[in-house]
Amino acid sequence: MGRSIDLYYMPFSPPCRAVIMAAKLLEVDINLKFTDLFKGEQKTPEFLKMSALHTIPVLDDDGFILYESRAILRYLANKYGKDDLLYPKDPQKRALVDQALDFDMNTFYQPFFDYWIYCMIGPAPHDEERFQKVFKSFPIFDDMLKNSDFVTGKNISLADISLLAGVSSVHAVGFDIAKYPNILRWFADCKQAVPDYQELNEKGVQDFKKLWDRFKEKQKTKVKTNS
Numbered sequence: 058m059g060r061s062i063d064l065y066y067m068p069f070s071p072p073c074r075a076v077i078m079a080a081k082l083l084e085v086d087i088n089l090k091f092t093d094l095f096k097g098e099q100k101t102p103e104f105l106k107m108s109a110l111h112t113i114p115v116l117d118d119d120g121f122i123l124y125e126s127r128a129i130l131r132y133l134a135n136k137y138g139k140d141d142l143l144y145p146k147d148p149q150k151r152a153l154v155d156q157a158l159d160f161d162m163n164t165f166y167q168p169f170f171d172y173w174i175y176c177m178i179g180p181a182p183h184d185e186e187r188f189q190k191v192f193k194s195f196p197i198f199d200d201m202l203k204n205s206d207f208v209t210g211k212n213i214s215l216a217d218i219s220l221l222a223g224v225s226s227v228h229a230v231g232f233d234i235a236k237y238p239n240i241l242r243w244f245a246d247c248k249q250a251v252p253d254y255q256e257l258n259e260k261g262v263q264d265f266k267k268l269w270d271r272f273k274e275k276q277k278t279k280v281k282t283n284s
Contacts, residue, residue, distance in 0.1 A: 157216030
């Protein structure tokens with residue numbers, strides 16, 4: 058390829074894992090640069106030059122910097138995709154993928170992120186009201202899947218990959234998705250559609266679960282994940 062594509066990441070982060078899975082599907086080689094949030098590596102002057110938000114993931118494609126995961130997904134598909142299955146060129150089909158990506162960012166993932174930053178990274182204690190908001194979008198998402206194999210049709214898309222990273226994380230900490238049959242089916246199909254799923258996503262999911270288990274032990278509180 059003749060280019061250096063670096064991704065600053067941590068495995069437990071769903072947005073980071075979404076980019077890694079998409080890169081695999083797009084056959085894009087990326088260099089993974091582990092960035093330890095707990096050591097404040099995202100706040101160094103060098104990192105802040107790339108991302109004023111001091112968040113991960115950050116993509117450095119031979120000097121071109123992006124620091125929002127869904128923008129990174131679109132960029133990789135636009136620039137390196139050998140076809141348009143993940144991110145269609147047809148305006149209407151692409152609009153559906155964009156709509157689902159916006160749903161992921163604003164409706165599905167935002168409550169997850171709010172709780173994670175506020176409580177798990179903290180230093181605030183467990184907040185049950187914030188926690189229950191994490192699960193409010195599951196009925197909506199289940200309904201979105203009732204007439205299609207994947208979020209926007211018969212093929213996996215960037216939206217599926219982004220949502221997969223988040224759903225797998227919530228599922229790993231004890232939330233029972235079995236009561237949502239469309240999500241359950243979709244979840245199984247996505248795991249089959251992503252090459253090396255265990256390596257690319259599940260290992261990071263288990264890292265997130267370990268972080269969650271340590272948080273629960275520290276809080277000494279029973280978190281109700283089935284409410």
